[in-house]
Amino acid sequence: MAQLRQNYKRFIKLNTEIIVVGPEGAEPFKEFWVDEKLPFIGLPDPDHKILKLYGQEVNLFKLGRLPAQMLIDKSGMLRYVHYGHSMTDIPSNKEIMDLLKQHMTTRSPG
Amino acid sequence: MARVELNTPAPEFTLPDFNGNSVSLSDFSDRKNVLVVFNRGFF
Numbered sequence: 001m002a003q004l005r006q007n008y009k010r011f012i013k014l015n016t017e018i019i020v021v022g023p024e025g026a027e028p029f030k031e032f033w034v035d036e037k038l039p040f041i042g043l044p045d046p047d048h049k050i051l052k053l054y055g056q057e058v059n060l061f062k063l064g065r066l067p068a069q070m071l072i073d074k075s076g077m078l079r080y081v082h083y084g085h086s087m088t089d090i091p092s093n094k095e096i097m098d099l100l101k102q103h104m105t106t107r108s109p110g
Numbered sequence: 111m112a113r114v115e116l117n118t119p120a121p122e123f124t125l126p127d128f129n130g131n132s133v134s135l136s137d138f139s140d141r142k143n144v145l146v147v148f149n150r151g152f153f
Contacts, residue, residue: 022149029128055113068148072120
C-alpha cells in the first residue's frame with residue numbers, strides 16, 4: 001500500500017486510476033485511508049461482491065485472502081491478471097507501469 | 111472459484127466507496143485504465 005501511494009502520481013500520469021478493494025466495511029476502510037493518507041479509491045466490499053466476481057482466493061490455512069491485481073484498459077478489457085500464491089506474492093509497481101508504458105498509453109499523434 | 115481471464119472483458123461492478131460515492135468500473139471506460147488491487151485485508 002505504501003508502495004502504491006509513492007507511485008500514485010506516476011500511475012495518474014500513465015492515465016491509470018487505482019481502485020483498492022478489500023473485505024472490510026466502510027468505517028475501518030475510511031480510518032485506514034485517513035491514517036495512511038492514501039490517495040486512491042477505496043472500495044469496501046464486505047459482502048464480497050467484487051471479490052467473488054473476480055475470483056480472489058481465500059487461503060484457508062492462513063485464514064486470509066490472497067492478494068490479486070488486475071489491469072483493465074480503457075475499453076474494459078483485462079490486460080494484466082495476477083493472482084497471488086501467497087500473502088507476499090505481489091507484483092512490483094514497476095512491472096505494472098512498464099506494461100502500461102508499453103501497451104496502454106495513448107500518445108498524441110505527431 | 112471462477113477466475114477472470116486475460117484479454118476478456120472485465121466484469122462490471124458498482125459499489126459505494128467508503129464515503130458512500132458510487133463507483134463503477136464503467137465510469138472509467140474510454141477515459142482511463144484501471145488498476146484494481148484486491149487487498150488481503152488491513153488488519
